[in-house]
Amino acid sequence: YPYIYNRDGTELHCLKEHGAVLKLQFLRNHFLLASINKFGQLRYQDVTMGEIVGNFRTGLGRTDVMRVNPFNGVVSLGHSGGTVTMWKPTTAAPLIKMLCHQGPVSALAFHPNGHLMATSGKECKIKIWDLRKYEVLQTLPGHAKTLDFSQKGLLAVGTGSFVQILGDFSGSHNYSRYMGHSMVKGYQIGKVSFRPYEDVLGIGHSMGWSSILVPGSGEPNFDSWVANPFETSKQRREKEVRSLLDKLPPETIMLNPSKIGTVREAKKKEKPTKQEREAEMEAAVEAVKGFVWKNKTKGRNKPSKKAKKKQELVAKAKRPFLDQQLKGEQS
């Protein structure tokens, strides 16, 4: 079960609905906690009120590779068949399903600008994908147990006890080796993570954790209204309240977040073919013909009147289709 703890270490909540969780991810702007458990079930929970927003069966088995794309808030999972799927809390089917690797996917990372994704597979390949066209930009050889992008676009690859940092220096998405760091032999690297506004890479390994300096990886100019490394407790309290006021509803998660407020594309309605139209007309006439007549008494039940009424009803049923035809011919 996942547990939520206080700063002092007291256990606040035990989230029983999530089950036996393998990976947890937090969507910052939406205040959603996403979890994947060993049965392959993806759950979204709103941490402000505690309600479960979505609960989906991925159908692709057990996976422990899960990452949130910070640009648009979609959660992507890497599966053992080599597919990467992307999910949002409001639909039960994945948004995108990509076949990335020939073996299982071992790690996944997103660039902060939302265009690049790095995936690594157990067949010893690291691929850099363009998320706008869903195409491979670059394939690099190498194992990777863990991947992470820094704010400035440097990619950290960790395998065994060796960390390699790649960077694209020409800006053309050609990642080449920048730095490497090998730890004491025997330490197994679990996870690497770049620190947001500093040039520091944190490495979590089997004997604890350590950090190394990576020049050029952090954003040197921070914006005080977004994230202030030197904030006072008063500022932190204000920021918390304001971020709660600006909490985004889960419906705003979409692949292209700049679509909010734009004009929706008009759906082209396919005109029914002539056969279909005739079939519809026949169906309408049949429905009318199945009408049950009331037996009128006192001499009002004349067959001629019945026949006339029947004809009128059939003509009425046919009229909208004929009007449409006329309109079509006119235009």
Place this chain on the structure above:
Amino acid sequence: MKVKVISRSTDEFTRERSQDLQRVYHNYDPNLRPQEKAVEYVRALTAAKLEKIFARPFIGALDGHRDGVSCMAKNPNYLKGFFSGSMDGDIRLWDIANRRTVCQYSGHQGAVRGLTVSTDGRILVSCGTDCTVKLWNVPVATLTDSDDSTDNSSEPLAVYVWKNAFWAVDHQWEGDLFATAGAQVDIWNHNRSQPINSFQWGTDTVISVRFNPAEPNVLATTASDRSITLYDLRMSSPARKVIMRTKSNSISWNPMEPMNFTAANEDCNCYSYDSRKLDEAKCVHMGHESAVMDIDYSPTGREFVTGSYDRTIRIFQYNGGRSREIYHTKRMQRVFCVKFSCDASYVISGSDDTNLRLWKAKASEQLGVVSIFLSRVFAVTLHPREQRKHAYHEAVKNRYKHLPEIKRIVRHRHLPKPIYKAASLRRTMMEAERRKAERRKAHSAPGSIVTEPVRKRRIIKEVE
């Protein structure tokens, strides 16, 4: 080898003393702010809801008259002074800020039909159904308002008796002349006891008169023969006339675009015209359910307020077809006159139930903190941070106001049941008429039936 890594020293990024302001740094890179549009949308939604929470437009009622208020005038030189005349001949000068009567002028025998103030703000001209025009002295405003109630009634400076009952009066914006409307349009000077000039076109009574703010010699009148006539004082005869299907109760010139004026009509619409081209209305403002009685433009020229017989006040935009705002109260009966205050923040309405009511022009505007010091009331302006927050809310709401959830909240106004029912009935009737006209056109020979645009539909003809 020297390695250059980010290193920030605490003194550069934190303040030295606790009296200093906190240091703020900016980085406008959009990559640092993901999902900006969604955040803005949520803020726009919250801003729309907050606007509705804080929308309390009614400020107060000015009580005192003993009969329905028939006309109002505003003093061009003094923001706080408003004059109102009632149906029993009582004229009062009000102090709007303290909501009390400063001065009372009695003397008219019948209803007071028109009030206007001279250019320098010293003389009040009133006219009534007792065929008299009276000139009164306006007390000079003192900086410290005296606390004791000054109900002193004054004697009129001059009383001019003429042949017929008067319906309206208006003073030139820059000049010495004023015009009265009755059986014909008369032009008066302050010192003469007889009109110096008289205009007449047709035999019907002239109901209202308004001078143009920019051209001191141009004035517009409405008459009971459903016409709107334009006059030029330098010519000996009236200039132009447009006849509509229903009569107009009142006119107001746009102070920022002085060639345009808007007429409040009996058929529940207001028509904006360009005075140079009267054959087609510039804009038709629809919204009221009953005859529109009075209209006044805001000094910004961007919106105007109308009061109607259906007990509501509406604020329209100068180029918009639907009202931006509607004000109503259970106690406010038929509204006969409305005025926009000279600083464009308040609207004053005079109605049949003997009260003048003071409203905010923008219902959810925060007008400032009111503090009471030594038993005097002071209004303090807003903190600049608050002003910026209001401006931000406005801007972000305007950006997303076309999206359905926000549009629904921003557009929503509570209407009293009779008005709601009247509006839906009207809508059904208009819809039925429109559908029938459409079908008639569709089933007749193409080109035989010509639909007239709405702006032309209510005009019968234009006469030179």
